[in-house]
Amino acid sequence: MHKIGNISLKNSLILAPMAGGPSTPRLAAAVSNAGGLGSLGCAYESPDQMQRTIQTTKSLTEKPFAVGLFAPLQDPVLNNDQIEKATAALAIYRKELEINTIPSLASPMSIDFDRQFEIILKEAPAAFSFTFGLVPKECILACRSRKIVTIGTATTLDEAQLLIDLGVDAIVAQGVEAGGHRGIFSLTGEDPQIKMLDLVKTLSQTVKTTIIAAGGMMTGQDIRAALNNGAHFAQLGTAFLLCQEAGTSETYRTALLNFKNSKTDLTRAFSGRIARGIENRFLKEMKNKAGSILPFPAQNNFTRDIRNKATQLGKSEFLSLWAGEGVAKIRSLSAKDLVEILWQETSVV
Ligand SMILES: Cc1cc2nc3c(=O)[nH]c(=O)nc-3n(C[C@H](O)[C@H](O)[C@H](O)COP(=O)(O)O)c2cc1C
Known part of the structure; x- marks a missing residue:
């Protein structure tokens, strides 16, 4: 048995929370039922949606699962110059996709964390995970009193120390290879770009907290390397x-299947925060327009219409195709089979 706080798992695999579509109750439940820890990425969900998502997952599994949110943040204050530049940078895409309106940048730009957190306490999933910094200490204490395991995300040793001071039960050590948003605490700072194995080694030599490796792992061999270097999950x-x-x-899905000769890269272009995705036309062209990108989450709200229309039209060149550096090794399997195969591969000596 593999223990993370009070949770006992058959294997040391955790499904990442993946907000914005990929996370579903069926996926989380299938991973949990197969002996790992499934997760729901609920950051973009309203409290009511979150509650439904969690309750549906409970109807599909009696095993533990985690619910992931973004740490609370304040809306950025934008000036006209920033909005004009961002509007101009995106104009050609709106024209091409025949979008005739410009999205609102009114506050609130994200769903109220306190209301989302109320659902965490109400539904009491086995674990609560978060990224993009720290949550208030009261959240950690409230989780502890309800036996909800808390998991924070770090991309450096300094961030891990802050999470330990906060009192989390486990830390996701997210390497630069990871798909999706980087968990970097600073909204605007440089990406330290530490590789997963290096971060895991540093943390395992320095801290006593449970370490969850994340970033670029696609096979059991990759997982074993992380576990051999000090990760617990x-x-x-x-x-x-x-x-x-x-x-x-x-x-x-089509873009993932057709990845072959492509590459992944880091970008702020879709949301304003650094994230890794498959390099497509939007990601490439926006490299020359770095000064026209709004801070998170304004840029995310400002590009959502483009991403939604592109999804409808099947145009992956405008989508945030979040994927880690290992994406070429992706397999089309059921979640149950994938967990079982990954764990068999991990266990082969
Ligand atoms: C599509 C996608 C969405 C993601 N959304 C979240 C999220 O909502 N919350 C979170 O903590 N991490 C999120 N991540 C990052 C993962 O937690 C994890 O760090 C990453 O998937 C590990 O790298 P890998 O994708 O190479 O396995 C996301 C990753 C992907 C690929």
Whole structure:
């Protein structure tokens, strides 16, 4: 048995929370039922949606699962110059996609964390995970009193120390290879770009907290390397994107399947925060327009219409195709089979 706080698992695999579509109750439940820890990425869900998502997952599994949110943040204050530049930078895409309106940048730009957190306490999933910094200490204490395991995300040793001071039960050590958003605490700071194995080694030599490796792992061999270097668990996101149970859109699935000669890169272009995705036209062209990108989450709200229309039209060149560096090794399997195969591969000596 593999223990994370008071949770006992058959294997040390964790499904990453994947907000924005890929996370579904079926996917989380399938991973939990197969002996790992399933997760729901609920950051973009309203409290009511979150409650339904969690309750549906409970109806599909009696095993533990985690619910992931973004740490609370304040809306950025934008000036006219920033909005004009961002509007101009995106104009050609709106024209091409025949979008005639410009999205609102009114506050609130994200769903109220306190109301989302109320659902965590009400539904009491086995674990609560978060990224993008720290949550208030009261949240950690409230989780502890309800026996909800808390998991924070770090991309450096300094961030891990802050999470330990906060009192989390486990830390996701997210390497630069990871798909999706980087968990970097600073909204605007440089990416330290530490590789997963280096971060895991540093943390395992320095801290006593449970370490969950994340970033670029697609096979049991990758997972074993992380565990051999001091990680207690491995959290995988990209590996699960083609599972039937995932909510990955058809356009996104096609791009993942056609990845072959492509590459992934880091970008702020879609949301304003650094994230790793498959290099497509939007990601490439926006490299020359770095000064026209709004801070998170304004840019995310400002590009959503483009991403939604592109999904409808099957145009993956405008989508945030979040994927880790290992994406070429992605497999199309059911989540149950994928967990079982990953664990067999991990256990082969
Ligand atoms: C599509 C996608 C969405 C993600 N959304 C979240 C999220 O909502 N919350 C979170 O903590 N991490 C999120 N991540 C990052 C994962 O937690 C994890 O760090 C990453 O998937 C590990 O790298 P890998 O994708 O190479 O396995 C996301 C990753 C992907 C691929």
